[in-house]
Amino acid sequence: MTDEAKLENLRREIAACRICRDAPAKGPEHRLPHEPRPVAVISSSARILIAGQAPGLRVHESGLPFDDASGDRLRSWLGVDRASFYDRKRFAIVPMGFCFPGYDDKGADLPPRRECAPFWRQRVMSVMPQIELVLVIGQYAQAWHMAGEGRGNMTETVRAWRDSLLSGRLPEVLPLPHPSWRNSGWLKRNSWFEHELLPYLQERVKVLLS
Known part of the structure; x- marks a missing residue:
């Protein structure tokens, strides 16, 4: 099987994934608000990987x-621009959790599902050896991709x-805050x-897109 065929098979497996829906119930956070809709873009040629947290409702x-x-x-x-951003070449x-996890009692997005990264992350990384830069957005992506190199807080x-x-x-790993509007105050306080x-x-x- 060619590398591209392996990657295409993995895309289909991810699209069909329902492990978070079918996980044993352990509390309200384990009940998905919607049928799973995994969102991930894997690529055989992209040199940049954006590793986020989990889709929001609009992305779902x-x-x-x-x-x-x-x-x-x-x-x-x-x-x-949008055209370049959505060009899988x-x-x-690839977020840490592929599906929208729902909201907490305060209306904020819940964390990525715990089942997702242990099952999928290493498989996804193994089919993209060409990645040169990983942009790790938020604490969950930083914890996985930086493997103990974090500094205690975001x-x-x-x-x-x-x-x-x-x-x-x-590949190189560059940590970023989440670009959410909720972090606008953080951006003002941290002008660096x-x-x-x-x-x-x-x-x-x-350089990497050239």
Whole structure:
């Protein structure tokens, strides 16, 4: 079986996945609000992987990752338009949880489902050996992809982005905050993110897309 055939088989398996729906009930957080609709873009040629947390409701409805205001902000951080962002030859987009997990009592998105990453993550990474840069968005992606290199909280982990790049890890891993509107205050308090990290990010993306 060719590498492309293996990747296509994995796409079909992911689309058919229902492990979080069928998991034994352990409380309200284990009841999905909708039928699962896995959202993931895997690629045989993309050199950049966007590793997010889990789809929101709008993404669940459209089937397009980051098809919301968070995606608009993320695309502005990357310096790319929608056409480039959704070109699977350029970007792979694989969240830690493939399906919308629902909301908590305060109306915030629940964390990615616990069943998803242990079952799928290593398989997904193994079919994309060409990835050179992983953008890890939020604490769940950072915990998995940085494997103990985090700094205790999201702010300090992102602040130490240069250390992450110098660690020798391949592919390179660059931590980012979530581009949610809920983080607008964080962005104002941490102006170094816009003035120091984003210029590097945009230049690196430009090189990898060229």
